[in-house]
Amino acid sequence: MIQNHNAIQIKAKLFRGFSDPSRLNIIEVLREGKKSVGELVEATELSQPNVSNHLRCLADCDLVKSERDGRYIYYQLSDARIDQILSLSEKLLSEAARGVFECTRYEMNAEAVQE
Amino acid sequence: MIQNHNAIQIKAKLFRGFSDPSRLNIIEVLREGKKSVGELVEATELSQPNVSNHLRCLADCDLVKSERDGRYIYYQLSDARIDQILSLSEKLLSEAARGVFECTRYEMNAEAVQE
DNA sequence: ATATTATATCATTAAGTAATTATATAATTA
DNA sequence: TAATTATATAATTACTTAATGATATAATAT
Numbered sequence: 001m002i003q004n005h006n007a008i009q010i011k012a013k014l015f016r017g018f019s020d021p022s023r024l025n026i027i028e029v030l031r032e033g034k035k036s037v038g039e040l041v042e043a044t045e046l047s048q049p050n051v052s053n054h055l056r057c058l059a060d061c062d063l064v065k066s067e068r069d070g071r072y073i074y075y076q077l078s079d080a081r082i083d084q085i086l087s088l089s090e091k092l093l094s095e096a097a098r099g100v101f102e103c104t105r106y107e108m109n110a111e112a113v114q115e
Numbered sequence: 116m117i118q119n120h121n122a123i124q125i126k127a128k129l130f131r132g133f134s135d136p137s138r139l140n141i142i143e144v145l146r147e148g149k150k151s152v153g154e155l156v157e158a159t160e161l162s163q164p165n166v167s168n169h170l171r172c173l174a175d176c177d178l179v180k181s182e183r184d185g186r187y188i189y190y191q192l193s194d195a196r197i198d199q200i201l202s203l204s205e206k207l208l209s210e211a212a213r214g215v216f217e218c219t220r221y222e223m224n225a226e227a228v229q230e
Numbered sequence: 231a232t233a234t235t236a237t238a239t240c241a242t243t244a245a246g247t248a249a250t251t252a253t254a255t256a257a258t259t260a
Numbered sequence: 261t262a263a264t265t266a267t268a269t270a271a272t273t274a275c276t277t278a279a280t281g282a283t284a285t286a287a288t289a290t
Contacts, residue, residue, distance in 0.1 A: 012139045014204055018130035020248075025123050037267055050249060052268050071257045071266045081207040085200055089129055092196040135278075152237055165279060167238050186236045186287045 017063050018086075022046055023054045030064060031083055034076040132178050133201075137161055138169045145179060146198055149191040 018024050022044065029035060029043045037055065041048050055075055058064040065078045077083065133139050137159065144150060144158045152170065156163050170190055173179045180193045192198065 008140050008143060009136050010208060011201070011204055012134055012136040014208060015130045015133035015139070019127055019134035021124050021127040022248075024127045024130070028123060038265095047250075048267070049251080049269080053248080056268075068257090068267095073267065079207055081203055085203050085207070086126070088196055088200050088203065089126055092194055092200070093125060093129060137278075153235095162280070163237070164239080164281080168278080171238075183237095183287090188237065 013061065014063075017058055017061050020054070022050065023058065026051065026054055026058070027063070027077070027082070027086070030075060030077050031086065034074045036072040036074050038072070040075070128176065129178075132173055132176050135169070137165065138173065141166065141169055141173070142178070142192070142197070142201070145190060145192050146201065149189045151187040151189050153187070155190070 018027065025044045025046070026040055029040055035043070037048065037051055040046075040055075041051050044051065046054075055064065055066075059066060059075075062078055063082060064075045066073050066075045068074075133142065140159045140161070141155055144155055150158070152163065152166055155161075155170075156166050159166065161169075170179065170181075174181060174190075177193055178197060179190045181188050181190045183189075
């Protein structure tokens with residue numbers, strides 16, 4: 001049975017959280033555990049405002065939650081299933097990675113992959 | 116950094132396949148089983164060129180595979196884990212749907228949601 | 231061979247969105 | 261209080277990409 005329009009909109013929105021390389025990079029770092037914004041900036045090598053912008057997006061979508069400790073604000077993934085979804089995706093990519101990489105519809109300016 | 120740059124690029128690209136509502140709609144219909152392009156057009160109410168464009172994107176990424184039968188071309192999901200990823204996402208959304216729905220980043224609506 | 235049906239491709243348009251720069255807010259320390 | 265550190269916000273710019281409309285290819289039927 002086909003899903004209703006809203007269900008698809010919402011699900012697409014969830015995946016959009018994962019679909020940007022910078023945002024996904026942040027999420028991958030958060031899979032290690034709770035991190036401050038500064039730690040995320042250092043780990044991802046993104047600019048601080050850029051990290052904050054993406055974090056707000058992720059927080060709005062309830063993919064991450066935050067708590068302040070002094071002047072630091074710590075972020076963490078809000079749900080264990082996020083980790084599961086990413087693990088499953090890795091398994092899928094372990095076989096399909098070449099096809100995904102060669103997809104030409106998006107130009108993500110990726111560096112060359114050695115095979 | 117836990118993962119290398121390429122791994123993140125490729126994973127982001129995979130999720131981009133799911134992140135557009137039209138494309139996700141097509142994928143959801145394909146979860147029911149093999150469908151011709153015409154059946155997908157009818158089920159999704161998207162235009163035929165639009166469906167074909169998205170199918171090419173999905174095929175390039177190896178998310179779907181196709182086979183011709185006469186003048187019809189049938190598409191199906193290429194890997195059972197795609198269905199698993201979508202099922203897991205549904206479970207996640209069963210609790211987080213409100214937050215995702217209320218995410219304002221993509222509507223360019225500047226209203227902070229702090230806790 | 232011509233017409234019809236099914237699908238793909240391509241150029242263009244229009245909308246979306248990531249990154250940057252500058253600035254603001256908040257907590258802490260001197 | 262003023263300075264410093266950590267993070268957030270906002271406006272702008274540059275880039276990305278979905279949808280459309282026109283056309284092309286492919287298979288089949290007449």
